[in-house]
Amino acid sequence: MNDRTKDYVFISYSHANDIDPITSAFDKQGYNVVFDNAMSYGEEWDLNARRYISSERCKGVLIVVSEKSLTSKPVLTEIEYTARFRKKFFCIMTNNLTLMELYSSIADKLDENKRYVLDSIMEYLSDQQLFVRASGFDWTRIKETFAQWGFSGDAPQGNEDFVVGKYTSEIKGEKERLFRQQKGYYNFDMQAINGVFDELGRDDLCILDLGCSNGALTISRFASDSRIKKVIGVDYNERDIEEAKAAAEGYGDRFAFYRLDLEDKNVISELNSIFAENGIEKIDLVFAALVLHHLKNPKLLLLKLYDIFSDDGKIIIRGSDDGGKLCYPETELLNEIIERSGKLITNSDRSNGRKLYSQLYGTGYVGIRMLYSVTDTCEKDRKRKENLFDVGFKFRLNRIDDLIKLNPDNEFLKSERAWMEKALTTLKEAFCERDFWYCNTSYIAVAGVK
Ligand SMILES: C[S@@+](CC[C@H](N)C(=O)[O-])C[C@H]1O[C@@H](n2cnc3c(N)ncnc32)[C@H](O)[C@@H]1O
The missing domain is CATH 3.40.50.10140 (Toll/interleukin-1 receptor homology (TIR) domain)
Known part of the structure; x- marks a missing residue:
């Protein structure tokens, strides 16, 4: 707490x-x-x-x-x-x-x-x-x-221990959600990426995309800019990397994808071998969208990465934060959904957006700036409102289902699932009411190494 x-x-x-x-x-x-x-x-x-x-x-x-x-x-x-x-x-x-x-x-x-x-x-x-x-x-x-x-706890009844697996995009509906998110954040990402490229002011740029999933986002952001020489994407999901390799086939040798666990203690030497294999000396831009919050110790990775940058190298991190979600009416319901799913979804930090600045500052990065992207339900048609709901909330039920698969006898998880299903149905209905307002802020941090 x-x-x-x-x-x-x-x-x-x-x-x-x-x-x-x-x-x-x-x-x-x-x-x-x-x-x-x-x-x-x-x-x-x-x-x-x-x-x-x-x-x-x-x-x-x-x-x-x-x-x-x-x-x-x-x-x-x-x-x-x-x-x-x-x-x-x-x-x-x-x-x-x-x-x-x-x-x-x-x-x-x-x-x-x-x-x-x-x-x-x-x-x-x-x-x-x-x-x-x-x-x-x-x-x-x-x-x-x-x-x-004289110190007392306040444990909610029935909050048993349960096993939590690693995050995987193979959870039901997750690929589709990522795809919708990727589309939604295209302009936001490009604002940060183009800003960095302009600052670097040179060609032959080498880029590393951390947690690249199946490469769809990597390719959509880095396929067409002529200033780019090589893009490396890494992710620990083997199947995603296979998909990414297949997707990159039409782009010559611009992209290369590798399976890599960012929490591996040899992550930097693994990266260095990948760079050597691809004729890369240093990385000009590290890009990480919605991945650092899956790591137990994101600051450790930020510290380690320091060695792979070129002198004017930059990092772009996109994060999200459940605290950036506001609505009215149904404020209490939204807060409770967030609080209860926060206790269950412990394989990602749902408050990561607010920490980006301090994580970068605390690990020695300089010239840090934050960019914000705000989306809301104002004057949106039903489909777009539902899209905002799905991207921000629907996945929470799928993640509980995934937990239940790992802990099939856990009664607490089952009762939380029942509560969540009802709560999400109510919130989804509210999303489509005419007088309902929802707003979500996303965060990008851009920083340099020197
Ligand atoms: C929410 S997805 C984001 C994917 C993509 N960057 C995007 O924004 O659409 C998080 C990705 O990080 C990967 N990931 C999580 N922890 C990882 C780790 N320790 N090492 C490598 N990849 C990891 C997952 O496999 C997944 O593909």
Whole structure:
């Protein structure tokens, strides 16, 4: 939840750790955890950490223990604040080692400074502390511990754990929805792309499209501009890549498509081999439409990508954000649909649009600017209103169906599906009323590397 206006526990972790699975596990149990995704580095971070930990609302601190966090100065500072403000704390181990095993496995490899940080942190961590593992939380013990801290959860009844698969465009209706979206955002994308090409002011441009799906969007955006030399599209969906290769056949050697998982730890070396195979030295434009929000750690990819750009290279990221959807009447219904589907659709970040600027800023990109595209239902005919509804809402039911396929016995998912189906029918009817207004904002961030 990350809400500082209610009681919370603060999560201390190293930025090299992926804490999404941990925060969402606490979220599902109804515990409000606060972490520093709203803080930036430097002095501001230190003050915020102090403020967040010292607050009356902060009932305790969870320390995510990993090789990285045990040698992190910011984590040490947070632990020092935890002690100074006499907050209770416990640790979450991200691997299967005990604390001492982890200590022994890293201590000898560290330089003097890191060793000093490690030893200082170890002075605070004792064997009495409740240690839990990220791979399997002991909720009975955690609940007892939180109860002793005077920290209570507010888990909705029946909100059981369920398995979530990776995003795939093979969900029923998803290809069709992507196609409609691609058409709808053509002008918006071209505004950003042409702006960047004009700024670059040169030919022989090499482009990388991340999460290119079946290549339809890649080809529609990059087929005709004579300034382009080569376009590489990558996606982790094998079938999509096969389709993309077939679709690109009529375009000579302008396009090349490859299967690649952007979360693969060797993503940059994989990309470099692809570039070498295609005679590309550096990339002039990285384009990423509606893909970064599927990654657990989009900032990590943004950091890694830094190495592949030409000196004046640019990045264009198109995102979306459920917070950019407004309507009247039926405001409450729309908000509830968004809130409830947000708890189920956890394989994508439905609030990604608002984060683009900060993600780029936080990873060192420069000259960042944001573009906005607003669509609404005003004076639209029924078909176009339904199209807006389908693109923004209908897919939510298909995604729940997909979850039910993975969790066929989960009663909670079935009851959420029943609620969602009814709610979407009501909202769709409302969309077609004459006095109904709906408006959606989409976001593009453009940035450079130098
Ligand atoms: C919502 S679709 C967007 C497709 C296309 N860019 C568009 O705007 O129409 C997201 C795409 O990202 C791909 N994707 C998601 N996670 C990925 C990952 N870790 N590595 C590579 N591709 C990924 C999916 O397979 C899918 O094709």
